[in-house]
Amino acid sequence: MAKITDVARKANVSITTVSRVINNNSHKVHPATRERVLSVVRELDFRPNALAKGLHMKKTLTIGILIPDISNPYYAEIVRGIQNVADKAGYSVTLQNTDGKQEGIIRSIYLLREKSADGVIFSGGIITGYETLSILRELKERVVVIGRHEVDFPAVMADNMGGAAQAVRHLIGLGHREIGFIGGSDGSTTSLDRLTGYRNALAQNGLPFNEKFVRPGSWNPKSGYLMAKTLLKGKERPTAIVSANDQMAFGAIKAAKEAGFSVPEDLAVVGFDNVPLSSYFDPPLTTVEIPIQDIGAASMKMLVGLLSGSKFEKRKVFPTKLLVRESTVRNPQIRFDNPKVPR
Amino acid sequence: MAKITDVARKANVSITTVSRVINNNSHKVHPATRERVLSVVRELDFRPNALAKGLHMKKTLTIGILIPDISNPYYAEIVRGIQNVADKAGYSVTLQNTDGKQEGIIRSIYLLREKSADGVIFSGGIITGYETLSILRELKERVVVIGRHEVDFPAVMADNMGGAAQAVRHLIGLGHREIGFIGGSDGSTTSLDRLTGYRNALAQNGLPFNEKFVRPGSWNPKSGYLMAKTLLKGKERPTAIVSANDQMAFGAIKAAKEAGFSVPEDLAVVGFDNVPLSSYFDPPLTTVEIPIQDIGAASMKMLVGLLSGSKFEKRKVFPTKLLVRESTVRNPQIRFDNPKVPR
DNA sequence: TTGAAAGCGCTAACAG
DNA sequence: CTGTTAGCGCTTTCAA
Numbered sequence: 001m002a003k004i005t006d007v008a009r010k011a012n013v014s015i016t017t018v019s020r021v022i023n024n025n026s027h028k029v030h031p032a033t034r035e036r037v038l039s040v041v042r043e044l045d046f047r048p049n050a051l052a053k054g055l056h057m058k059k060t061l062t063i064g065i066l067i068p069d070i071s072n073p074y075y076a077e078i079v080r081g082i083q084n085v086a087d088k089a090g091y092s093v094t095l096q097n098t099d100g101k102q103e104g105i106i107r108s109i110y111l112l113r114e115k116s117a118d119g120v121i122f123s124g125g126i127i128t129g130y131e132t133l134s135i136l137r138e139l140k141e142r143v144v145v146i147g148r149h150e151v152d153f154p155a156v157m158a159d160n161m162g163g164a165a166q167a168v169r170h171l172i173g174l175g176h177r178e179i180g181f182i183g184g185s186d187g188s189t190t191s192l193d194r195l196t197g198y199r200n201a202l203a204q205n206g207l208p209f210n211e212k213f214v215r216p217g218s219w220n221p222k223s224g225y226l227m228a229k230t231l232l233k234g235k236e237r238p239t240a241i242v243s244a245n246d247q248m249a250f251g252a253i254k255a256a257k258e259a260g261f262s263v264p265e266d267l268a269v270v271g272f273d274n275v276p277l278s279s280y281f282d283p284p285l286t287t288v289e290i291p292i293q294d295i296g297a298a299s300m301k302m303l304v305g306l307l308s309g310s311k312f313e314k315r316k317v318f319p320t321k322l323l324v325r326e327s328t329v330r331n332p333q334i335r336f337d338n339p340k341v342p343r
Numbered sequence: 344m345a346k347i348t349d350v351a352r353k354a355n356v357s358i359t360t361v362s363r364v365i366n367n368n369s370h371k372v373h374p375a376t377r378e379r380v381l382s383v384v385r386e387l388d389f390r391p392n393a394l395a396k397g398l399h400m401k402k403t404l405t406i407g408i409l410i411p412d413i414s415n416p417y418y419a420e421i422v423r424g425i426q427n428v429a430d431k432a433g434y435s436v437t438l439q440n441t442d443g444k445q446e447g448i449i450r451s452i453y454l455l456r457e458k459s460a461d462g463v464i465f466s467g468g469i470i471t472g473y474e475t476l477s478i479l480r481e482l483k484e485r486v487v488v489i490g491r492h493e494v495d496f497p498a499v500m501a502d503n504m505g506g507a508a509q510a511v512r513h514l515i516g517l518g519h520r521e522i523g524f525i526g527g528s529d530g531s532t533t534s535l536d537r538l539t540g541y542r543n544a545l546a547q548n549g550l551p552f553n554e555k556f557v558r559p560g561s562w563n564p565k566s567g568y569l570m571a572k573t574l575l576k577g578k579e580r581p582t583a584i585v586s587a588n589d590q591m592a593f594g595a596i597k598a599a600k601e602a603g604f605s606v607p608e609d610l611a612v613v614g615f616d617n618v619p620l621s622s623y624f625d626p627p628l629t630t631v632e633i634p635i636q637d638i639g640a641a642s643m644k645m646l647v648g649l650l651s652g653s654k655f656e657k658r659k660v661f662p663t664k665l666l667v668r669e670s671t672v673r674n675p676q677i678r679f680d681n682p683k684v685p686r
Numbered sequence: 687t688t689g690a691a692a693g694c695g696c697t698a699a700c701a702g
Numbered sequence: 703c704t705g706t707t708a709g710c711g712c713t714t715t716c717a718a
Contacts, residue, residue: 001456003711014689019713028687050457051403052711055394055694062437062458069423071619076419080412083440092454094405094437097426111435113344114393115405221623250623257625276414280564280593282600282625346695357705362697371703395695398710 002044011040022048054116062092063303064112064120068100072219073275074245074292078123078146081296089304091118100125100185102132109135119303123147124188144302146295147190149315154306156298156316158290160190163320164197164242165204167270167288170322171240172205174329176268180213180238182227182248194244194272213238217248224248228255232267239267240328246271246278246287253281253327268328283326290320345387354383365391397459405435406646407455407463411443415562416618417588417635421466421489424639432647434461443468443528445475452478462646466490467531487645489638491532492658497649499641499659501633503533506663507540507585508547510613510631513665514583515548517672519611523556523581525570525591537587537615556581560591567591571598575610582610583671589614589621589630596624596670611671626669633663 008015013033020027021037029037040046054060065082067075079095086093094117096108105125109132112120120139123146136143136153144154171179181198184191199209212234215227224243228251231238243249249271256267263269263283271278274289298316305312324332351358356376363370364380372380383389397403408425410418422438429436437460439451448468452475455463463482466489479486479496487497514522524541527534542552555577558570567586571594574581586592592614599610606612606626614621617632641659648655667675 005711015712016689016714017687020688023713030687033687047453047457049398049459049711051394051398051459052694053713055392055398055696055711056713058694060394070413070419070426071416071423073414073416073419076413076416079438080414080440083413083438087440092437092439092458094435095422095426096435097423097430110390114390115435116392116394221620225623247620250620254623254625277564277590277593277620280568280597282597348695358696359698359705359707360703363704366697373703376703392695395710396697398695398712399697401710 002046004046004048007037007040007044007046010044011037013037022046058116060116060118061090062094062115062117063300064094064096064108064117066096066098066105066108066120066122066125068098068124070095070097072247073277074219074247074273075124077275077292078296078299081293081298082121082300083296084293085297085300085304089300091300091304098125105132106135109139113139118142118307119144121146121299121303122153123299124190141306142303144299144306146299150189154302154312154314156295156302156318157190158295158318159320160193160290161197161200163272163288163290163322164194165201166320166322167242167272167286168198168201169205170286170324170328171242171268171270172201172207174240174268176238176240177207178210178213178236178238178240179207180215180231180241182215182217182224182231182241182243182252184244184248185218186216191244194242198242212236217244219245219247221247221251221254224251225255226251228252229259232256232259232261240269241267242270242272244272246273246275246285249278249285249287249327250281253283253285264326264328264330270328274323279325281327286325286328286332287323288320289323291318294318345389347389347391350380350383350387350389353387354380356380365389401459403459403461404433405437405458405460406643407437407439407451407460409439409441409448409451409463409465409468411441411467413438413440416590416620417562417616418467420618420635421639421642424636424641425464425643426639427636428640428643428647432643434643434647441468448475449478452482456482461485461650462487464489464642464646465496466642467533484649485646487642487649489642493532497645497655497657499638499645499661500533501638501661502663503536503633504540504543506615506631506633506665507537508544509663509665510585510615510629511541511544512548513629513667513671514585514611514613515544515550517583517611519581519583520550521553521556521579521581521583522550523558523574523584525558525560525567525574525584525586525595527587527591528561529559534587537585541585555579560587562588562590564590564594564597567594568598569594571595572602575599575602575604583612584610585613585615587615589616589618589628592621592628592630592670593624596626596628607669607671607673613671617666622668624670629668629671629675630666631663632666634661637661 098104119142217223261267271287278285441447462485560566604610614630621628
């Protein structure tokens with residue numbers, strides 16, 4: 001693999017000069033020498049070693065993404081959004097699976113530090129632990145978080161409370177009064193926010209909050225399935241369910257059908273996220289859309305701003321949008337203007 | 344950020360000694376000094392700079408993953424499998440979205456080279472182009488590919504031909520004689536293999552290959568939806584469809600329902616992959632399961648073997664397994680032993 | 687407009 | 703058992 005000295009020797013110049021031309025320095029270089037160097041660069045297929053460069057520059061053009069699990073389509077979309085802008089900005093991305101656990105988070109952050117990542121984007125999992133918080137703070141100017149508002153980092157998120165409230169209002173408007181809620185995993189602020197939105201909307205409409213109708217899930221279809229089963233078992237059962245994400249809503253619908261309930265007639269279900277498959281389900285899932293890729297993209301834009309020292313919004317909240325499909329109403333297009341439903 | 348000289352000074356030893364203790368060298372170090380150094384390391388929270396280390400060692404413990412699109416659950420699972428073993432082996436992973444296009448692939452490979460990635464795992468997209476091939480060859484000992492057999496790299500894949508044949512035989516056994524096929528994107532060897540398996544099984548059962556029943560998709564639900572629509576429009580239509588992946592099968596089922604066909608009575612559909620959601624669909628999707636995460640894991644194991652110079656299998660083919668669910672037969676559990684269907 | 691040389695933080699001969 | 707020193711490949715003063 002050719003290195004800068006090879007180029008310098010072959011072009012009869014110093015490595016300094018080579019460095020200047022490949023970095024397009026403001027420093028003047030004679031056009032003739034520049035051409036000569038460039039042609040040798042091409043001939044030798046020379047690429048500067050990023051390690052050496054980074055070592056000196058203290059800048060690697062690499063950022064880390066900390067997420068619990070790339071298998072979860074939500075995070076996959078987030079990552080996609082991040083990558084789209086990272087690519088354009090010249091950054092590469094290293095992925096760290098944290099499993100949402102403090103231990104994994106800490107390990108990942110240390111690793112990223114060792115590798116001199118320029119910054120990190122943090123999404124999901126628990127930040128509350130003292131150790132995590134202090135480590136994170138130590139790198140304060142280089143972190144942006146997704147989906148949390150309680151920490152003092154630049155943050156981007158969806159209006160989770162508002163979205164959940166939209167869902168509940170929609171159901172109430174449909175005549176439902178017993179509305180269940182299936183949450184995400186413990187300690188997730190996203191899930192808590194959605195729960196809060198749910199409670200607020202109930203309260204605002206004079207409906208009681210019934211703890212019996214709330215279940216803790218863990219974001220995956222199976223937990224939605226299991227929780228819905230328990231929700232539907234008793235004689236006192238909800239006529240509608242708000243699920244903290246689409247995956248669990250899919251599970252809930254399956255459980256309902258198996259229990260002999262038809263959706264939406266016997267049970268209405270609203271999801272959250274609008275994951276790519278949700279319009280393909282049967283019935284197509286009514287869901288609170290959040291612009292997942294945009295959120296990822298926004299977080300990366302923030303990080304780029306932060307790293308380049310330019311100014312940037314420190315906080316960005318994306319509005320949600322209720323997508324009414326058939327898991328809550330038959331023929332929703334008749335009742336709602338809803339151009340996004342692919343039919 | 345503390346560096347090795349800081350530790351050395353504070354512990355009153357040379358940096359060499361520090362290096363020896365943090366790397367747990369075979370080189371003898373007096374237990375007392377070792378302790379002293381270690382305590383300073385903790386005190387200063389010292390972590391060796393991986394760039395400097397990598398620069399010297401020509402080894403970064405970083406590998407690259409080249410995939411077309413992380414939004415695709417198939418690739419997300421592959422990545423998860425890779426990460427699981429990478430974590431254990433001490434490697435970090437940098438993700439490169441190639442969009443399946445040659446241009447993106449080449450750009451990514453060069454980037455990985457600049458950053459001194461120790462190796463790369465390549466999955467999806469097109470390798471056939473001359474330039475890609477030659478670049479890839481240049482790094483021959485450090486590449487493993489997933490899902491292709493036509494290139495001279497270590498490779499892991501599923502038995503795609505066999506799996507497609509299983510699907511077709513299953514349908515034939517059910518009495519279907521007009522069986523359609525929806526393929527993946529052009530130039531994909533995986534898709535071609537599945538098509539070949541489909542043709543072989545038809546031939547072996549004395550059924551004609553009817554080009555009218557074959558459609559080119561592009562792996563996503565929408566293309567499955569669109570292609571199925573065209574397949575079902577004519578008066579001469581298939582009674583069953585094999586889709587080259589689950590995503591397209593989901594689309595196909597939606598199309599069938601919209602066209603007034605019930606699944607599986609009017610149209611049987613078989614997918615490929617057994618993506619996590621496929622058992623949650625309605626009807627639950629009959630599909631050719633391939634152990635996606637295992638394939639990812641195996642590829643990383645291969646790469647680790649390759650990088651560590653130990654011997655390893657240069658080729659690993661995972662068998663597929665037909666999971667019979669209700670998109671082809673009502674009450675499949677009565678007719679087939681199929682413990683994997685969650686009910 | 688060009689180059690010599692110091693140094694980024696670490697490892698590994700080599701010499702005590 | 704411990705330390706000196708020469709790089710790894712690059713950027714960047716500083717001097718010419």
